[in-house]
Amino acid sequence: MKSGKVLIAQGGGPTAVINQSLVGAVLEAQRYAQVDRIYGAVHGVRGIVDENFMDLSMETAGNLERVAAMPSSALGSTRDKPDRAYCAEMFKVLKAHDIRSFFYCGGNDSSDTVRIVKEFADEANYEFTAMHIPKTIDNDLMANDHTPGFPSAAKFVACAFAGVNMDNRALPGVYVGVVMGRHAGFLTGAAAMARVFADDGPHLIYVPERTFDMNTFLADVKSTYDKYGRCIVAVSEGVHDAEGTPIVTKLQENVERDAHGNVQLSGTGALADLLCDEIKAKLGIKRVRGDTFGYLQRSFLGIVSEVDAREAREVGQKAVQEALRHNASGTITIKRVGNYASAYELANVKEVAALTKVMADNFITTASNDVTADFIHYLRPLLGSNPLEHAARLMAPMVEKILHK
């Protein structure tokens, strides 16, 4: 890298480990003599356009380490999805501040922004590197075995369903838990990690990779309930009918849409309530409860996969190494190179930009109402320490009846 400044930004939905990537990048960048200052853009690309930079060179190492352990984006985030004009504004600001290396931690939209800004720099013959650092709890980035943020969110979902399963055993009924995931069902599938004993829930898992049919769903719930006297369902917020219409829109009169025309799925309990109402009405089951995990699952304080935290730190470090030692631009991807071992590879952002990875067919059962052993095998090592390692239930024999023989 030419002598100058480094800029780091965070975009999109926060995760539990996105600050590990930030701090990994900052600490690595401090090692290079040609790095004049390390800036952080406040609220992602919006902070670049508005020229809102923090001078991260003035952070203490101790505070950086503490920030690394905090959930959510410490620099602030944005939902802005820059077009070319927006990126042109960004480039003007980058140039004005003599920023020679730009790191953007985010999902597939963010990787596209990195690509466009780099194009502006190249056209202007401005010596510049631009790197995308992956993150998303949705786990939907192409070219990656998995993405930082997903394993910790998955661990939260597993812990939640583990508790819900035991709660539901104590007070039986039907429980519907709605998990984030518009197009990809990885996070919802993580609910399966809550199972230890043969009759443990979740008993049914529905992901957006498959069409959701209400009648099939009700039949699934009924047969589970008939078998176990209870039924726990994990369902992605993005489940949709054969036409692709989200199930939640079938209930709500006024659906909220974002700048991209997407229906608001999180931050409302509508889908869980709709499914519970259907179960009560059609199956006549009395105790039916629904929870929408909402924002808790992506930024909960205290549930982090150690593997995720380590990898998030390392993709930040690797991004800086590639840019500052090899003058590279692109994205860092996580590859699985053992069971379990991972490696980081530089890739072209085109491999991830504007693309969405969904669950492989061998991760979903043919009945489309559960995940497979292949998926469990894929996910298990990503969660780090196993919250269910010491799972137990009472195993004592029943006492012979005296009065009700």
Next chain:
Amino acid sequence: MKSGKVLIAQGGGPTAVINQSLVGAVLEAQRYAQVDRIYGAVHGVRGIVDENFMDLSMETAGNLERVAAMPSSALGSTRDKPDRAYCAEMFKVLKAHDIRSFFYCGGNDSSDTVRIVKEFADEANYEFTAMHIPKTIDNDLMANDHTPGFPSAAKFVACAFAGVNMDNRALPGVYVGVVMGRHAGFLTGAAAMARVFADDGPHLIYVPERTFDMNTFLADVKSTYDKYGRCIVAVSEGVHDAEGTPIVTKLQENVERDAHGNVQLSGTGALADLLCDEIKAKLGIKRVRGDTFGYLQRSFLGIVSEVDAREAREVGQKAVQEALRHNASGTITIKRVGNYASAYELANVKEVAALTKVMADNFITTASNDVTADFIHYLRPLLGSNPLEHAARLMAPMVEKILHK
């Protein structure tokens, strides 16, 4: 205690540490020569009437310890609220099995059951002790400084709002989190533990001890949003208007009621959605999100207060000691005898039965939209290790603007 059997049961809503009380009682009971067998009733009082007992004498110590660490009621629970006829049936079964000491872990309803069963035994001149072991995440038992289960649920709520606060700082807007609590606001008040920095949320806390007025609420949200550009609200599911009508019933056409005529408050996202809709409609704020914490807060696997776990274990032990060494019947209460130290005292169940403790006036601000420093002082030592001990945010100075001077 006369030579015979011991019976233990768990009732009402599960908690994260109710199995500590179970295991504390079982392990203590094993020490007494006059204890023939230790039974566990499956699904609380329902399991007694139905004569469904497990022989806990046949549990291994290792499995008991593992069960103690699991959330939710390992013996199963029930919502049955026994009347005298029901208690008479229970007594028949207890007598048939030569049960001479009965322990029921539950809330205030459960303590009343203990009292009635003991009365039947006394009338029949049947040598018998009956003890209530306290538990409830609502923290609403009279005569107790606090109740086992509450501190762990409070820790979950604190961790959730800590994450939500950081998430909301990254992507500002209004967030409404609905917390369990029909009559008592202790658990909702625990959200305040998420605050470290001066502008941290939750910024507003509403509890059922005070009347909820929609216009005042909207004015509170507006002034907070105007000040910080964001606003996080914690609200009890049981908030109600001046007539005592739950706010949630104002939205729903078909409200579900339980056997006691209580409106179903948990297991639906209705209240959060209603409040969010009001904020959007009346204040014109776009990004408004609501979550209902639902069942996650009472049985989540992995979030436990060490103080709570220890005390839950000890109230189980103390109950057995009082019954088996002193031939006592009653309830074990937790008293605060230092900052922080607690002691356990035997009390008459009439001190807790059919009564509900609510937050003291000095725990709620005069504006009725927050908790006080007194409440923080009360709650802090109960949570054990502080999840926000190392809370941090970036502290670096802003960089001087070049283009947008």
